[in-house]
Amino acid sequence: xxxxxxxxxxxxxxxxxxxxxxxxxxxxxxxxxxxxxxxxxxxxxxxxxxxxxxxxxxxxxxxxxxxxxxxxxxxxxxxxxxxxxxxxxxxxxxxxxxxxxxxx
Amino acid sequence: xxxxxxxxxxxxxxxxxxxxxxxxxxxxxxxxxxxxxxxxxxxxxxxxxxxxxxxxxxxxxxxxxxxxxxxxxxxxxxxxxxxxxxxxxxxxxxxxxxxxxxxxxxxxxxxxxxxxxxxxxxxxxxxxxxxxxxxxxxxxxxxxxxxxxxxxxxxxxxxxxxxxxxxxxxxxxxxxxxxxxxxxxxxxxxxxxxxxxxxxx
Numbered sequence: 001x002x003x004x005x006x007x008x009x010x011x012x013x014x015x016x017x018x019x020x021x022x023x024x025x026x027x028x029x030x031x032x033x034x035x036x037x038x039x040x041x042x043x044x045x046x047x048x049x050x051x052x053x054x055x056x057x058x059x060x061x062x063x064x065x066x067x068x069x070x071x072x073x074x075x076x077x078x079x080x081x082x083x084x085x086x087x088x089x090x091x092x093x094x095x096x097x098x099x100x101x102x103x104x
Numbered sequence: 105x106x107x108x109x110x111x112x113x114x115x116x117x118x119x120x121x122x123x124x125x126x127x128x129x130x131x132x133x134x135x136x137x138x139x140x141x142x143x144x145x146x147x148x149x150x151x152x153x154x155x156x157x158x159x160x161x162x163x164x165x166x167x168x169x170x171x172x173x174x175x176x177x178x179x180x181x182x183x184x185x186x187x188x189x190x191x192x193x194x195x196x197x198x199x200x201x202x203x204x205x206x207x208x209x210x211x212x213x214x215x216x217x218x219x220x221x222x223x224x225x226x227x228x229x230x231x232x233x234x235x236x237x238x239x240x241x242x243x244x245x246x247x248x249x250x251x252x253x254x255x256x257x258x259x260x261x262x263x264x265x266x267x268x269x270x271x272x273x274x275x276x277x278x279x280x281x282x283x284x285x286x287x288x289x290x291x292x293x294x295x296x297x298x299x300x301x302x303x304x305x
Contacts, residue, residue, distance in 0.1 A: 017190075017191070017194070019191070020188060020191055023184060023187045023188060023191070024184065026184075027180065027181065027183075027184040030180050030183075031177065031180065031181075034173065034176055034177060034180065037298075037299065037303060038169065038170075038173045038303075041169060041303050050303075050304070051304060054299050054303050054304055055299065055304075057299075058295055058296060058298075058299035058300075061292075061295045062292050062295050062296065065183060065288055065291055065292050065295070066288075066292060069183050069184075069186070069187050069284075069288045069291075070284075070285055070288045070289075076125055078123065078125060078130070079125075079129070079130070079133045082130070082133040082134050082136075082137050083133055083136055083137050083140070085137065086137035086138065086140045086141050087137070087140040087144075089140075089141065089144075090140045090141050090143070090144025090145075091144065093141075093144055093145065093148055094144055094147055094148040094151065097148045097151075097152050098148070098151055098152060101152045103151060103152060103154070
């Protein structure tokens with residue numbers, strides 16, 4: 001059995017997934033990031049940095065859920081590609097439409 | 105006798121595929137990829153039309169950030185209970201599976217309840233689907249997301265009933281894992297909506 005197949009079999013059985021403690025740790029981090037997002041929204045001094053800050057925090061939350069709760073960090077890379085490639089295309093579509101309609 | 109042996113074998117051994125990966129899981133990831141494109145188009149529509157209304161209500165006049173922050177927190181916590189349900193079914197802990205599946209479904213129902221309340225508030229304040237571009241793009245985007253959450257809640261209660269009848273053993277952990285992938289996807293879509301629609305007004 002190749003490394004590729006061994007890895008797939010290993011992770012699909014769930015043995016490579018994190019435990020309850022790690023899941024709880026991720027949930028605490030996600031909650032803290034959400035609290036920071038809301039706090040940043042209400043701080044007038046952050047007005048100029050609002051867009052990059054909120055987009056970065058949102059991307060971090062997205063990545064944490066995808067990597068640890070959806071197990072992309074532990075599963076076969078093909079699953080990541082199946083998800084990330086359409087997501088990148090969708091992002092480009094959003095940016096292209098915004099540029100086309102003079103929103104950016 | 106041979107049939108019983110084959111059935112037993114199919115239940116306990118992963119079927120062979122050319123990639124060595126489970127086909128159901130692979131197809132489901134491809135489906136989630138297509139869902140990214142779907143929600144991407146709805147988000148693009150919202151952002152393109154944003155701020156082009158001459159008549160209100162406008163987003164900054166109507167969106168309730170504290171209330172939606174609680175909703176976002178509820179959905180994030182439902183992702184935690186979902187992975188705990190998966191961990192329980194993988195360990196063969198049927199009681200834990202039932203508890204965490206029910207908790208996830210209840211948190212999902214709480215989120216939907218919040219969305220129904222929010223929509224009714226907006227309706228009373230004069231924002232309807234046909235009021236302006238904001239109303240149309242907002243209700244379509246968040247309405248489709250809410251529909252996805254509703255489908256997820258029905259799926260979770262179905263798994264709960266199966267677990268209650270003892271029909272969700274460790275060998276069926278993939279059923280819970282796939283439902284979990286759907287649920288977490290709904291969560292990450294809300295992470296994007298919360299930032300792009302609610303916070304970046």
